[in-house]
Amino acid sequence: MLDINGKYCIVGVGNTEYGRTPGRNAVTLTVEAIRNAIEDCGIDKGEIDAVLTKYPTSNFQGLFSARVAQALGVVPRVTATLDQAGASNISLIAYAIMCMEAGLCNVATISYGDNPNTSGRPSYGRRPAAEAARGPTYGGDEAVAGMTGAPCGYAMIAQRYRYEYGLTDEQLGTIATTFRRHASLNPNAQFQQPFTMEEYLSSRWVAEPFRLYDCCPVSDGAAAVIVTSVERARGLKKKPVSVMSFAQAHPAWDLAQREVLTTSGAAISGPTAFRLAGISVEDVDFAELYDCFTIVPIVTLEDYGFCKKGEGPDFIGGGRIGLEGSLPLNTSGGLLSETGMPGMQLIVEAVRQLRGEAGPRQVKDPEICVVSNQGGVMTTHATLVLRN
Amino acid sequence: MTVEYPKPLPQLTDDNGPYLEGLRERELRLQRCGACGRYRYPPARFCPHCLSEEASWEVASGRGTLYSFIVVHQLYHPGFRDDIPYNVAIVELDEGPRITSNVVGCENRDLKIGMRLVAEYFDATPEATILKFRPA
Ligand SMILES: [Zn+2]
Numbered sequence: 443m444l445d446i447n448g449k450y451c452i453v454g455v456g457n458t459e460y461g462r463t464p465g466r467n468a469v470t471l472t473v474e475a476i477r478n479a480i481e482d483c484g485i486d487k488g489e490i491d492a493v494l495t496k497y498p499t500s501n502f503q504g505l506f507s508a509r510v511a512q513a514l515g516v517v518p519r520v521t522a523t524l525d526q527a528g529a530s531n532i533s534l535i536a537y538a539i540m541c542m543e544a545g546l547c548n549v550a551t552i553s554y555g556d557n558p559n560t561s562g563r564p565s566y567g568r569r570p571a572a573e574a575a576r577g578p579t580y581g582g583d584e585a586v587a588g589m590t591g592a593p594c595g596y597a598m599i600a601q602r603y604r605y606e607y608g609l610t611d612e613q614l615g616t617i618a619t620t621f622r623r624h625a626s627l628n629p630n631a632q633f634q635q636p637f638t639m640e641e642y643l644s645s646r647w648v649a650e651p652f653r654l655y656d657c658c659p660v661s662d663g664a665a666a667v668i669v670t671s672v673e674r675a676r677g678l679k680k681k682p683v684s685v686m687s688f689a690q691a692h693p694a695w696d697l698a699q700r701e702v703l704t705t706s707g708a709a710i711s712g713p714t715a716f717r718l719a720g721i722s723v724e725d726v727d728f729a730e731l732y733d734c735f736t737i738v739p740i741v742t743l744e745d746y747g748f749c750k751k752g753e754g755p756d757f758i759g760g761g762r763i764g765l766e767g768s769l770p771l772n773t774s775g776g777l778l779s780e781t782g783m784p785g786m787q788l789i790v791e792a793v794r795q796l797r798g799e800a801g802p803r804q805v806k807d808p809e810i811c812v813v814s815n816q817g818g819v820m821t822t823h824a825t826l827v828l829r830n
Numbered sequence: 831m832t833v834e835y836p837k838p839l840p841q842l843t844d845d846n847g848p849y850l851e852g853l854r855e856r857e858l859r860l861q862r863c864g865a866c867g868r869y870r871y872p873p874a875r876f877c878p879h880c881l882s883e884e885a886s887w888e889v890a891s892g893r894g895t896l897y898s899f900i901v902v903h904q905l906y907h908p909g910f911r912d913d914i915p916y917n918v919a920i921v922e923l924d925e926g927p928r929i930t931s932n933v934v935g936c937e938n939r940d941l942k943i944g945m946r947l948v949a950e951y952f953d954a955t956p957e958a959t960i961l962k963f964r965p966a
Contacts (some may be wrong), residue, residue: 578955580841583872583930586960588837589918591906598920602898605943647915650901698920698928699871703898 451682454483454668460781472555475664492550496530500558527817528784532824555664595819607752625775687718707823708745796830837909871927892949
């Protein structure tokens with residue numbers, strides 16, 4: 443088996459503003475984030491020989507990595523556009539490292555960029571009224587039953603979780619209010635205004651058991667990282683952040699047909715990544731966990747082994763997941779408050795924290811971080827373990 | 831053109847013709863594998879358990895248990911405007927597979943995971959019948 447632990451690293455990170463960027467398309471947003479990542483580490487653009495992208499979620503485009511390569515002025519030796527939905531970014535870092543290990547490339551950009559907030563969003567489940575008025579539409583069971591929005595599937599999971607293990611509204615609210623408090627210390631967050639538990643509880647229902655504040659926003663924006671070998675990283679502007687391990691696992695099936703709804707791919711992906719990194723959960727100083735909806739970090743913590751199954755709702759209490767707690771989570775606000783972008787922002791924030799660049803939201807002297815990425819309706823999962 | 835049924839209608843696929851025809855005749859028909867004997871849903875050419883192509887269509891009991899549910903308040907499709915808040919349910923059939931549907935004849939606040947349900951057939955158009963469930 444290959445041992446990649448510590449051989450490769452993230453040397454540059456970059457992002458755009460998050461929220462609404464009217465008039466900007468997925469390619470230009472992506473190029474801006476990659477340009478910022480290049481400036482962050484000071485590597486010569488001519489050294490980039492792999493261009494890897496998660497496809498834009500709101501508007502699928504074929505050969506997306508090739509389009510980005512052209513806009514970057516790069517003729518790459520390796521490209522890929524991966525479809526693991528929100529798990530794609532971590533799995534593309536894994537792909538980059540495996541290609542480097544095989545001698546195919548040396549410096550890779552991995553990026554996500556999209557503008558679903560201002561360009562229409564068919565894949566986010568909203569269908570314009572004018573289109574609907576034209577005539578009957580045909581769909582699968584979920585569409586026929588009126589289950590078309592992204593929150594619905596996760597709400598179905600949360601309801602089942604509540605039945606199997608118990609879960610209070612306030613426990614979901616602890617996730618939402620904590621991550622928003624972290625976002626209030628992040629000037630680039632899409633939502634920075636903190637809210638109280640009372641305000642959480644009085645926010646409108648979206649799909650019970652989810653309220654508005656249980657759901658991440660739809661966001662425009664882009665983020666990117668640059669990955670290379672530890673040897674090549676020497677002499678660059680910033681301290682490299684080492685990739686200890688990565689893994690993935692995918693429940694994959696339609697929600698209704700999945701044997702268990704309340705355990706995610708994290709239950710395999712997490713322990714695999716920890717074993718390959720040679721660490722246990724006690725070694726993790728903070729985590730950036732995919733949080734498209736409030737139930738997800740709770741399930742992920744359990745599946746990663748930070749606590750037993752069913753104990754997640756209690757585990758997150760008592761200030762444990764705050765910036766001063768023993769396991770700070772989603773230090774920039776996560777999907778719920780920083781940006782609803784599917785996953786790359788979590789990796790960027792992990793790198794900034796491990797470098798000690800996070801300003802007022804900086805976690806004290808972190809050494810090891812675990813990042814989770816997840817896509818679909820807990821359909822895909824990927825894990826990344828990073829070290830400073 | 832008048833839109834007589836404003837919500838999405840079931841889509842005919844390569845595999846679900848007998849299922850949709852069964853709903854029109856007020857029967858819940860499921861595929862059953864000729865090799866391993868297991869029921870499967872959604873309809874598919876190959877059994878996902880043993881990959882056998884041998885299958886028969888059998889009339890299922892139409893009975894099941896509420897596995898999970900949500901109550902939707904947000905308008906995602908204009909056809910559901912008058913229904914909000916409405917429930918969506920995952921029903922575990924006694925034969926094994928689960929189906930996503932709605933529960934009728936029950937207030938949303940009275941929905942309970944584990945409650946027994948029975949199939950109900952709703953004619954959306956002359957050509958399309960939709961499967962729903964009501965408390966048994
Ligand atoms: Zn079979």
